[in-house]
Amino acid sequence: MTTAKPQVHVIGTGGSIAGIGPDRLDYILYSEIGDHLTIRQSLERVPEIDGIASVTSEDLVSVGSTAIGPSEWLALSGRINGLLGGDSALSGVAVTHGTATLEETSYFLHLTVKTDKPVVVTGAMRPPTAISTDADLNLLDAVRIAATPHAGGMGVLTVLNNEIHSARDVSKANTFRVETFRPNELGFLGYADSDGQVVFYRAPLRKHTTATPFDVAGRDSLPRVEIVYSYAGADGALLDAARQMRPDGLVVAGFGGGTFPPDFLAAAGRAVDDGIPVVLASRSTAGRVVNTPRKEQQGFLVSDNLLPQKARILLMLALTVGNDRQWLQQAFLEY
Numbered sequence: 241m242t243t244a245k246p247q248v249h250v251i252g253t254g255g256s257i258a259g260i261g262p263d264r265l266d267y268i269l270y271s272e273i274g275d276h277l278t279i280r281q282s283l284e285r286v287p288e289i290d291g292i293a294s295v296t297s298e299d300l301v302s303v304g305s306t307a308i309g310p311s312e313w314l315a316l317s318g319r320i321n322g323l324l325g326g327d328s329a330l331s332g333v334a335v336t337h338g339t340a341t342l343e344e345t346s347y348f349l350h351l352t353v354k355t356d357k358p359v360v361v362t363g364a365m366r367p368p369t370a371i372s373t374d375a376d377l378n379l380l381d382a383v384r385i386a387a388t389p390h391a392g393g394m395g396v397l398t399v400l401n402n403e404i405h406s407a408r409d410v411s412k413a414n415t416f417r418v419e420t421f422r423p424n425e426l427g428f429l430g431y432a433d434s435d436g437q438v439v440f441y442r443a444p445l446r447k448h449t450t451a452t453p454f455d456v457a458g459r460d461s462l463p464r465v466e467i468v469y470s471y472a473g474a475d476g477a478l479l480d481a482a483r484q485m486r487p488d489g490l491v492v493a494g495f496g497g498g499t500f501p502p503d504f505l506a507a508a509g510r511a512v513d514d515g516i517p518v519v520l521a522s523r524s525t526a527g528r529v530v531n532t533p534r535k536e537q538q539g540f541l542v543s544d545n546l547l548p549q550k551a552r553i554l555l556m557l558a559l560t561v562g563n564d565r566q567w568l569q570q571a572f573l574e575y
């Protein structure tokens with residue numbers, strides 16, 4: 241008896257995983273040159289994938305991920321929901337993406353795709369044209385995970401360097417190393433391991449995918465949320481400038497558990513007084529930002545343990561549901 245192979249759809253978006261460099265020693269210039277393999281060409285480099293899944297593919301865009309933002313997130317989320325909705329025969333979807341903003345796209349999808357099937361995002365730190373590229377193995381691992389039913393129900397996953405992470409927790413931690421994607425102290429979820437097995441040890445607890453109220457179908461834009469970074473001696477001038485742009489929300493990156501230079505915090509308070517939701521986040525790469533009675537009274541929100549770039553995405557999505565302060569703060573405790 242032959243069992244049918246799982247069906248996996250792979251969506252290419254560009255990035256180093258598809259980058260074409262001038263020679264085998266180039267690990268840098270290719271991304272400025274900007275040429276990319278199509279996803280079909282990337283898949284052809286790994287014929288072994290055929291033994292794992294029956295694969296279809298498409299190129300959504302073909303860019304470095306520095307050029308990816310809300311309109312690509314919306315297109316990708318809509319496409320994945322279309323592919324996996326109804327009684328789709330697909331086992332899962334894999335996405336190839338540049339590593340620069342991979343954590344942001346992945347978290348957006350984690351909050352907006354409505355499926356319990358595996359959705360896996362991968363990239364590479366070394367282009368396919370370079371010595372010791374990680375492009376082929378990461379693509380293989382992503383398809384392997386997308387074809388694995390027990391990888392479902394955990395929200396959007398990322399895989400590079402054989403390590404499977406939750407999209408909520410993962411962040412690019414090192415500029416060039418292949419083990420760059422790290423989960424900010426929380427630990428990875430499992431491995432796509434050397435024996436071909438996909439093994440999990442933990443599952444995310446925060447709500448995601450089908451358990452969120454975020455429905456972005458039909459939207460062509462998202463609320464505008466800016467991030468302002470603080471530093472010793474920051475006087476709030478940049479924050480005032482951001483406030484005067486009248487964004488829909490602001491995320492401010494401060495110190496440790498949520499402290500800021502006094503003049504910077506005063507500027508953040510002026511934004512709250514103008515009716516702009518302001519989320520206090522941290523420059524620290526792990527740990528929670530907590531509210532205090534005084535900050536609460538001033539009307540600030542806190543990011544929990546989301547990095548500023550992730551807090552921005554959650555605030556953008558939460559604002560699509562409502563801008564009541566209690567709801568916005570609750571969103572940071574739930575998602």
Ligand code: ASP
Pocket residue numbers: 254255256257271303304305306337338339340341363364365
């Ligand atoms: N320039 C690349 C990008 O598209 C970097 C990478 O993929 O690693 O984000």
